Every structure is written in C-alpha cells, then in structure tokens.
Amino acid sequence: MRFLKRDGNGHAVPPALAGRTIWMPRLTEAGSRAVAAVFRSCGFDARVTPPSDALTSELGARYTNGDECYPIKVTLGDFLKVLKAPGADPGKIAFFMASGQGPCRFGQYVPYMRGELASLGYPDVPVFGPTFENGYSDLGASSGKLIRGAWRAVVATDILMKLLLKTRPYEISPGDADAAHEESLAGLCRAFEVDYRDQAAQMQELRRCLERAAARFRHVPVRRDEPRPHIGIVGEIFCRLNTFSNEELVRRLEAAGAEVWMNDISEWLWYTNDESLRLLDLAGKRFSRQALGARIRARFQKGDEDQLLAVVRDDLVGYEEPEIGEVFENARPYLPPEGASGEMVVNVGKAVYFAHKGLDGMIDISPFTCMNGIVCEAIYPLLSRDLGGFPIRNFYFDGTQSDLERDIGIFLELTRNYRRRKTLREAQAAVSGDENGNGAGKNGG
Numbered sequence: 232m233r234f235l236k237r238d239g240n241g242h243a244v245p246p247a248l249a250g251r252t253i254w255m256p257r258l259t260e261a262g263s264r265a266v267a268a269v270f271r272s273c274g275f276d277a278r279v280t281p282p283s284d285a286l287t288s289e290l291g292a293r294y295t296n297g298d299e300c301y302p303i304k305v306t307l308g309d310f311l312k313v314l315k316a317p318g319a320d321p322g323k324i325a326f327f328m329a330s331g332q333g334p335c336r337f338g339q340y341v342p343y344m345r346g347e348l349a350s351l352g353y354p355d356v357p358v359f360g361p362t363f364e365n366g367y368s369d370l371g372a373s374s375g376k377l378i379r380g381a382w383r384a385v386v387a388t389d390i391l392m393k394l395l396l397k398t399r400p401y402e403i404s405p406g407d408a409d410a411a412h413e414e415s416l417a418g419l420c421r422a423f424e425v426d427y428r429d430q431a432a433q434m435q436e437l438r439r440c441l442e443r444a445a446a447r448f449r450h451v452p453v454r455r456d457e458p459r460p461h462i463g464i465v466g467e468i469f470c471r472l473n474t475f476s477n478e479e480l481v482r483r484l485e486a487a488g489a490e491v492w493m494n495d496i497s498e499w500l501w502y503t504n505d506e507s508l509r510l511l512d513l514a515g516k517r518f519s520r521q522a523l524g525a526r527i528r529a530r531f532q533k534g535d536e537d538q539l540l541a542v543v544r545d546d547l548v549g550y551e552e553p554e555i556g557e558v559f560e561n562a563r564p565y566l567p568p569e570g571a572s573g574e575m576v577v578n579v580g581k582a583v584y585f586a587h588k589g590l591d592g593m594i595d596i597s598p599f600t601c602m603n604g605i606v607c608e609a610i611y612p613l614l615s616r617d618l619g620g621f622p623i624r625n626f627y628f629d630g631t632q633s634d635l636e637r638d639i640g641i642f643l644e645l646t647r648n649y650r651r652r653k654t655l656r657e658a659q660a661a662v663s664g665d666e667n668g669n670g671a672g673k674n675g676g
C-alpha cells in the first residue's frame with residue numbers, strides 16, 4: 232500500500248485522486264448515482280455531474296469542431312460546467328469516463344478528453360477510464376470491491392428502469408411511477424454507500440431494497456384497458472440512455488401512447504466481457520491469467536445478477552432479457568459477431584429478439600454520424616422484411632432535432648398497423664389450425 236493515500240476511514244485512494252471529487256457523467260442518471268454511491272463506500276468523494284442544459288450545449292459546441300461524436304460534446308460541456316462553476320477549484324476535481332477498445336471513436340474518448348482539458352488550461356485535472364484492458368488499475372487497491380459494487384449498481388438500477396417503464400405508461404395519476412422510482416433509487420444509493428463487512432451482507436441489503444421497490448411499483452394505481460404499442464429501444468449507449476441527448480424520447484413515446492422496452496446497461500457489459508475474452512482467444516491468451524480472471528469475474532457477475540433478478544422475477548414476467556449468446560446467434564445471419572464489433576451486433580440481434588417476443592416495433596437511437604447507427608440502418612430493411620414487416624426506425628440526435636413529435640407519430644402509426652396485421656395473421660392461423668383439426672392455437676403452435 233506504499234503508493235496509496237488513505238482517507239479518514241482507512242480506505243486506499245490512488246494518489247492522483249486523493250483530495251479530489253470525482254464527477255461522473257449521467258449515462259443513466261440512476262446508474263450514475265448508484266455507481267457514485269459505490270465509489271463513496273470505498274472512500275472516494277464521487278458525485279454525478281449536474282443536469283445537462285443549454286450551457287452544456289453551448290460549452291460543448293464551443294470547444295469541439297464537429298468531428299466528434301455527440302456524446303463527447305455533451306460530456307465535455309458537462310465537465311466544463313463543473314470546472315467553470317463559481318468557486319470551482321481544478322485541483323479538487325477529477326472526471327470519470329467509461330472507456331474501452333472499440334471499432335469506432337469510443338476508444339478515443341478518454342485521451343481526447345484529457346487533451347481537450349489540457350488545451351483549455353486544465354492539464355492536471357485527471358480523467359480516468361478504468362477498463363478491462365488496463366486491469367482497472369486506475370482504481371487502486373479498492374478496484375475489486377468497486378468493480379463488483381458497480382456491477383451490482385448497474386443490475387439493480389436496470390431493474391428499477393424496467394419496473395418504471397412497465398408501470399409509468401399505465402399510471403392513473405401522473406408522477407406516481409416516477410415517485411416510486413425516485414424513492415427506490417434513493418434507498419439503493421443509501422445501501423450502496425455503506426462499507427459492508429462482506430459481499431453477502433451487501434447483497435442481502437440490496438435484495439431488501441429491491442423487494443421494497445417492487446412493492447412500491449405494485450401499489451401504483453394503473454389502468455391497462457387501452458393496448459399500447461410496445462416499442463424496443465436499442466442504439467448507442469450514451470445517446471440511448473442519456474435523456475438530455477435523446478431529448479426525452481422515452482417520455483415522448485409514452486405521451487404519444489407507447490410503452491417502451493429500453494436495452495439496459497448490463498447487456499452492454501455482458502457484450503464487452505464476451506468480446507474481451509474473444510480477443511484474448513485470438514491473441515492466443517485463452518489460458519492466460521487475464522482470461523482466467525475475466526472468467527471468474529463473469530461467474531461472480533452472473534451469480535449477482537441472478538440473485539438480484541430473482542427478487543423481481545414475478546414482477547417482470549414477459550420482460551426477460553436474453554443471454555448475450557442468444558443475441559449473437561440472432562445477429563449472425565446479418566452481422567456475424569466474430570466479424571463485426573460494437574453495438575451494431577447487439578442492436579441487430581435484439582431486433583430479432585424483440586420481434587419474436589411480440590413487441591410491435593423497434594427504434595435505434597444514435598448520435599448523428601454514429602458508425603454503429605449507420606451500419607444498422609443499412610441492415611434494418613432486410614431484417615424488417617425477414618421479420619414479417621417488423622417496423623424499425625433510426626432516430627439520430629445531434630442537439631438540433633427538428634420535428635420529433637411528427638416522426639414519433641408516423642412511427643407509432645406503423646407499429647399499430649403492424650400489430651393489427653400480426654393479430655389478424657395469428658387469428659387466421661388459429662382458425663385454419665382448428666379447421667385442420669390439429670389445434671395449432673390451443674397448442675400454442
């Protein structure tokens with residue numbers, strides 16, 4: 232521990248971060264708040280950047296040149312807001328960014344942000360992006376605890392998002408579902424802030440929090456007499472989950488009469504786990520220490536996910552997520568996972584899953600010029616045709632959206648037509664099954 236400083240509670244904090252507040256971008260607000268709480272439990276002073284606003288856009292636009300992806304523009308704007316806030320001391324500020332290797336500009340985010348802040352007069356403000364490739368070394372001695380806690384935070388807040396999205400469109404009194412979500416999230420954050428004696432004790436408390444959350448959502452008065460188009464959402468992770476970047480697309484869809492199924496964060500982490508192991512394999516390191524560590528970590532992550540999901544299993548019947556292997560196999564005829572990389576594989580595989588699950592359409596949210604979005608857009612017409620006309624539409628965002636309401640209205644009309652055709656086909660199949668005496672409808676076949 233020679234290289235580490237300790238806070239008042241004896242936690243080891245890497246020297247570059249000691250005495251600094253770590254600011255986290257709002258990937259999902261809930262996920263970031265919970266992960267920040269995990270960091271606090273390990274002695275870091277971590278907070279989530281304030282809500283994005285017009286100043287975010289102004290600062291992001293002023294210091295980027297248009298070649299950057301929209302997520303970096305929003306994140307830079309939010310970071311500069313923190314640095315330029317009255318009384319801010321750059322010597323007490325650090326920024327956290329998700330990072331990793333990828334086929335596109337994603338792998339450049341952290342070095343880009345460092346260079347940009349240096350050129351703007353903040354060369355000593357740390358921007359750190361712990362990754363599988365660097366062994367999460369930026370996190371210091373607490374890395375194991377942080378990674379495990381952050382994973383649990385992601386899974387738990389993904390669960391809250393699912394409970395929210397399946398309840399809010401049907402609530403009788405506007406605001407009830409959001410209130411249940413906020414109360415549940417606050418409870419989870421309090422639980423994550425505690426430095427438990429062991430992992431089992433933390434898990435016990437998290438499961439209690441989720442039990443209370445599920446009960447809260449069950450008590451939200453709802454009316455489900457009007458069928459709503461059920462829309463899956465995939466796309467670039469930041470733009471999809473950051474409500475400022477996508478101009479509150481989910482709420483707009485709900486207001487226009489839809490229910491939404493959002494691809495969650497944990498799916499992306501399963502994808503990156505698998506991709507890292509595949510790359511190690513290709514590099515002839517299948518039996519390396521790094522590969523062994525990754526497999527063990529994945530096993531613990533699966534166990535944690537199962538334990539947390541078990542609490543809400545009955546509340547989320549019909550909302551089950553596929554294993555990442557199933558998503559890969561769905562994508563294979565269009566984008567073989569060994570030959571393509573990034574969110575495009577997940578998006579395509581998930582479209583097939585959504586269609587088979589009975590959803591009525593899918594939206595791909597991407598930043599303008601996003602490589603993943605563009606590749607997917609080229610594939611979607613074929614995919615839609617193979618899926619019996621399953622409606623799929625790309626929505627691109629760069630902060631200058633024109634007529635979102637109109638585009639949503641047109642898309643939802645397509646999904647309603649698709650639903651009518653699907654219902655008719657199913658009814659016809661059931662009738663012809665009965666006429667043939669094979670009882671296809673009764674047998675669910």
Ligand code: SF4
Pocket residue numbers: 300301302335336337338467574598600601602603604
């Ligand atoms: S996924 Fe899209 S938005 Fe994200 S870094 Fe790659 S190209 Fe940019």
